[in-house]
Amino acid sequence: MKFVLASICALVGISTAHMDMISPCPRYSPRGINCPALPSGQSLDYSMSTPLGYNAPLCKHTVPFPTPSATWTAGQVVTVKMAPGGAPHSGGHCQFSLSYDGGRTFVVVYEVLRLCFGPDNSQRAFTFTLPANLPSSNKAVFAWTWVNAVGNREFYMNCADVAIRGRALSYTGQQIIIANHAGYPTIPEFNGNFATGISLYSAAPNITVR
Secondary structure, three states, X not given: OHHHHHHHHHHHHHHXXXXXXXXXXXXXXXXXXXXXXXXXXXXXXXXOOOOOOOOOOOOOOOOOOOOOOEEEEOOOEEEEEEOOOOOOOOOEEEEEEEEOOOOOOOEEEEEEOOEOOOOOOOOOEXXXXXXXXXXXXXXXXXXXXXXXXXXXXXXXXXXXXXXEEOOEXXXXXXXXXXXXXXXXXXXXOOOXXXXXXXXXXXXXXXXXXX
């Protein structure tokens, strides 16, 4: 009985340890909103709120959902929701990005730097307007990424499969920042200086997606 209780507590601890996106439903989320059916041969991921493993591929899960989690229109106001609770680690830098090449490259469509979860770390929903000049895709990948301000140097990333309805042929914007991950720069712990790492974000090159 003690072993069972300890196991349950451990699983609860994992699921609430950090932060994760629930809408649009990220790949294989057990608590996402309006999630599509799992791809054949895949299973639910009960560690969605943990950081991306240091050597894990971007998005962690590389097999997309068979249908989109959401359908968005260029220029539309959208709301991205995080799971309640969690451990916001005093905020940090968050970006919201789209990929048109299956998750190899991502272009930023919105970001909240320094205090990602608000001054009191209670923010769990982010509402913003998609760029009006996004191209269409039935297989776009939407990513939420986060570099935490306090704690171990980690990189968080959840990816959702979305459809985009747009009229443009291409979109040019800032390339996503990846840090604290194999082959990428390390952003040190902020230690109260919330400008830590901002130079990386300011210097990010523009990329064009189609």
